Amino acid sequence: MKMKKLTLIVVLGFCAVSCKKLETKSEFVDSSDKNIQIQNVTYSPNNPLLKAANDDVMIGAAINENRFNNSLYTNLAGNQYNSITAENEMKFANTELTRGNFTYGGDQVVLFAQNHGIHRVHGHNLIWYTSNPSWLANATTSGMTTDQTYRSIMKNHIRNLIFHYATFKNPDGSFRIQSWDVVNEAMDDNGNLRSCIWTQKISGEAYTYIKLAFQYARQAAIDAGQPDLKLFYNDFGHEYSKTKSNAIANLVNRLQNEPLIGGKKIIDGVGLQMHTSYTRQVFENGNGLANVEYGIQTMKNTGLKVHISELDIRGDNTNINNSTAIGGQNYRYFNIPQLYRKIVPVNQRWGITLWNIGDGDSSQGPNNTATLYDTNYNKKSMYQQFYEGLNEGLQI
Template identity: 40%
Template sequence: MNKVTITVLVLGSMLGACKKQEKTSEAANLSPEKTMAMSTVAVSTILQEVNPDIIIGAAVNSNKFSVTAYKDLAEEQYNSITAENDMKMNSLNPSKFVWDFGIQGNGIEEKNEKIPNLAKDHGEKRMHGHALVWHRALPQWVTNIESNTPVAARADTLEAVMKRHIDKTVGFYSQYYKGGNPLLPLLKSWDVVNEAYYDDGTLRGNLNLDGQGNDIGSIWKRYMGEIYIEKAFRYARLAARANQNWKLKLFYNDYGHEYSTTKLNAIYNKVMQLKPMTEGGDPIINGVGLQMHIRYNTPLTSIRAAIQKMKETGLLVHIAELDISLLGPNETSVPATDLTNRRNLQKSLYYNVAKAYQEIVPINQRWGITLWNIGDADSAWGLNAEATLFDTTYQKKQNFWNFRDGLNLQLTP
């Protein structure tokens, strides 16, 4: 190699180093906003596209489908759909021996068809069923069993009601609303038993009327005993097998994992008791749902501990009803002086819940994250809670971007 070649190489290296240093200095001087724009330019604004290892769902209310922006977001943003109310017992089984799945054959879309049709017609979204057995949302004819049936016959009567409802409901959604190749049911999972425990870790049972006169005890436990939980799961698995729905996933779902260690441990113990049980060789439980209705100031350490404990079951883990309220206990509005602070804490928590789920739950145990409804106008917390990702006009809030960026971390434990 001659001197000229060496000189050219040295000069080229020096110029390259200078340009690299210049670019580094330029990047260092960018505003935070420009840096963020550069770093997120390739990240999708469609939640279901952000992280291929996490399915993102929404619980939706078919009564809201007349609002175009609401329905558009449900179709666009999510690849899993949960019915907020339309698959509860009082909706599907309103009268004894009568089920209302909405298919009347009259060419008119009935109420209980709307959510499954949305899932089927817009990308063949996964459906998550909510919920087969719950102490609430019972039709009047079921609660009347307590007054019109002799005490000695109530346990058998309720068990027959439970089994019949599970058989019919699991059977229907195993046969209808299919997608893919080969055709398989789009309804892939059920919350079989919902909210069986009080916050103190004891099972709901005895009649217990709240301030509005609603029974927050459980008619199922009151007469059938604790074994009603196991029986519900067994009947659900048997119904799935009878309909050749071999892949149906069965969940126990509850709230409060993050604020009651006693309840968390009680749920853990129950699902671990159910885990080895089988019907026809198939497990009767596949997963646990953490509802995750939390507040702006819920400690992240408590959230992580709850997710960790459920991950340790070895079952699928579903963050099943996520929303984050700005309201404190017994508040109906946010103090104006604290609004900005609470919004900042809220958006950070949306990011950190998405991050924690990835850091703790292995990919093969993830059933995804479901948001509880679409916008603030639809939230069970009420408007002032500002609990969702979208405002009252269905525009993206900072919560949306923080949650999206948390998903985009693409982490594994």
């Protein structure tokens, strides 16, 4: 399939800065979602902002407060996006270094969003199998069993973070933290729940700790006055392991069927991290291999909000000028947002979040050239491909 196919764009009005487009829908979208008129800004090398590419797709970035002393970084982070995620600052190891004593480094990220008029922050994350403080391995509580101790620790940790970040408000009174990754990466590539501190310490089946985390999070949100806080399960591998993608779908569907708390389901959405590479298969070709299309479609079918939550696309780290790799990155940066728009109805979209800003900030390392900007924060060819994948009529 070619990266771009000629499509008919219906011009609804003329404006020197922007134009309206008819967003093409697919057979996967309910008829009620068809023919939605959206005001987008077509790509221009003079003033293209990712957040202006498509009003129906929020575009976020994970950012790190350690980069805030670089004005090139902060100018891009503050202007290009309408959603922000803290890369590391809200994780367990960084918020509860000693038991019961909380530090909130993520405040700097939330304040950054506030100071730049960004009204949505996505919390990442509450419970994970790794990035935990050393004390968590052998915690005890007088008069409590191990199971009771770790349930108490989990509940206390979740409640503290949700309550604390519920205090940050937008000028209109809405909550700045609108969503959380409640549980992160609980599944291995074979579709099994991985063994971790929580499965080892909390009694019952491996699923029990995940259910508890979401129950604690929903109750905390209600008690903090934020009953509509969106609660996500977040994981990687949807696009390269059908077994894992199917298992994640089964997991989140099971969570959807748990008893309501305060009239609310305990889960609202699922995150596909999408740390992928220039060689990963994009489309379902009937050959049984996992691919991006299958992963997005499988998560859409759960009926939950769908968040591409940590997007980056690795190149060839042995040759950053490899034209094949660059072409593969361009192809994927165009087609991933196209697939997201094709498959996921507007009312299920939580948006696409890119994992940090430039190659020098990337968790993949600078030689993988995985982001939209080079180490000097110059736009790469992938930038325009991603923008146009968001903005142009569907071509797949």
